Amino acid sequence: MRSGFLIFSKPRKGREWPMKRLAPVFVLMASVLWGSMGIITRYVAAIGFNTRQTAAVRITSAAVVLILFLLITDRNKLKIDKKDLKWFLGTGLGSLFINNLAYAATVQRASLSVAVVLLYTAPFFVMIMSVIFFKEKLTVQKIAALFLSFAGCILVVGLSGANVGDNALVTLLIGLSAGFGYSLYSIFGKVLMGKYESLTVTVYTFILASIASLLIAQPLSMGRIIASNASKMPVTVIGSVITLALPYICYSTALKYIESSKASIIASFEVVAASLFGVVLYRETLDLFNLVGIICVVAALVILQLNPKKSQRDQNE
Template sequence: MGGLQVIVAAICWGTLGIFTTYLHQLGFDSVQIAILRVVTAAMMLLMLLPSLWTSIRQLSVGEILQLSLQSLIGVLGMTVCYFIAVNFVGAGIAVSLLYTAPIFSLVLAFFLLKEPITKKSFTLACIAVLGVALTTLSENFTLSWGIVFGLLSGVCYSLYGILGKKALHKHYPPTLVFFSSVVISAIALLLLPMTYQTYAKAFTMPAITWLWVMGLSLVGTVIPFFLYMSALHKLPATKASVFTVFEPFTAIVLSIVLLHQSLNGMQYSGMILILLATLLNSIKLPMQRHRQLTEVDTQV
């Protein structure tokens, strides 16, 4: 049952690129779509506030500041970069570049957490780099910006888990990490006039706009998180992280079937190498690192 929950959660996360593309087609830019996702999801998560209030009150000023950094980089930064990448290179390539996150985690954890890089980890990183190189073949200069933002989304994605690990002690519930990471970004966005302009624009759009917004926030964010956290009570984090490989496969299949986005043979090969490196990375790393990387998966 736990494995099935993770698979369903990964499939839900894999729909993000599809909802993003549909909203792009309606005239929303990447920042506006990020606003719609984060703020709408935060509204849904406010129902958790009573149950988390005790834990929130126990947070120190330093932990709040680190959680804020985690939220603004790991959630808001990742969301904006990923949605920009989807707009430039399509959901299939964008999600593959997003999944370079565990490789960036190896490097960033070495500098920020002083965790050693093993020979196996270095080899997998090289495989992922080769995969990125193949994925970017046949891309012209305009599309190369999509590659840049796709890789930046992977960096932000990896920092979500690393910053969360530095910020929180073990006695804080994982639900608090997700709640704070979304809500803090939403609060920051509410300080911007663009947020209110975006929602005003959404209210003037066809009704189907809200179907895509709800899909982005509920199906692509809130539901998969709760499924994933429920699954972690039933199976080890190591196994859960392996099942999340269904996310990029879902995004790739949906982009081909629903959006008719085509890829060449080299790009398929590159995507396979990236996913293979990620999968082997999940299987080989120790449990402590797995918790860090699987925390990353709970944002998107």
């Protein structure tokens, strides 16, 4: 397995240098779009879908649009090697599906702030697996940025009124499963991006995740809700593509040119983006701790970009 990771994770040459410089920007774009996900999620839930159906509608909508787009523009991007199906199962079922399912379960069992903090244990998992499978260097710079971003996430979401439900251990394990599932995309996606275009990786991720999510979402009930709210579905589809499919495309593109551990830390800006969207759109307020948390996350991103020449020499060695 380890050799497979190393073979497929090598980026292509040519546009490699400018894309290495732009890769953090792509991750940042993905995190901002993910941060806006709450907007469309609230919209979809208000239609009458339950938690599992909301996830299924969003994932399936994005999958259908991506399939149609590739059928019209470039059908060759729908071709994959059968032996790589295991990696796509990793991104689709192991990551996107498990992440959504476990996160929804955590939200139901505990407070939203606890769920978010457990979700953002993902960079810890990514860093460990990146060292094992990709031989990435575990630097002081990365460790400092990781802990700073995690502390920032805790401060941004706030844990003053947090609760973990009746069975804290089970809630903790489910929440960590969400974080672990989230982290798997940075690992399996890195493998696949050494061989496929970002659209190919994203579309098969969503196809597999949509199949799994529909199986547990009472599709007949979903169909009735969709039929009775047809006028609201265009916004649902467009919103799902913008806040779910597009950020995965951006993130997948970046994974070809940036270390997985760095990408996962930069992606923690999603928490900041979500908070800022809440302030602008829903008139939510930020206290001093929230503001300090935002500063911590931004500081972590700055730390990751320090001394880029040395970082690049290390990566090429």
